[in-house]
Amino acid sequence: MNTCLICKRPLGTAPELQDCGGDCLECMAEAGDPDAQVEMYRILQERRGGLMAETDKGLMSENDAAAATIAPGDESS
Numbered sequence: 001m002n003t004c005l006i007c008k009r010p011l012g013t014a015p016e017l018q019d020c021g022g023d024c025l026e027c028m029a030e031a032g033d034p035d036a037q038v039e040m041y042r043i044l045q046e047r048r049g050g051l052m053a054e055t056d057k058g059l060m061s062e063n064d065a066a067a068a069t070i071a072p073g074d075e076s077s
């Protein structure tokens with residue numbers, strides 16, 4: 001199984017760990033990739049039940065993106 005070059009977690013085992021060409025989506029977002037940050041944000045919204053998916057649209061800030069990348073994941077290992 002492929003692992004992320006940065007965080008070494010197995011790729012493809014969670015939405016935020018999807019393979020982005022060697023790195024996981026979360027690390028791509030941390031590296032500042034805008035597309036990855038949007039995708040991470042969307043994943044976290046879905047995880048929260050999508051309650052604020054509509055009202056939060058267009059309100060994503062740098063803080064939100066940063067919070068998204070350091071949010072505690074369920075890394076059941």
Ligand SMILES: [Zn+2]
Binds near residue numbers: 024
């Ligand atoms: Zn990673």
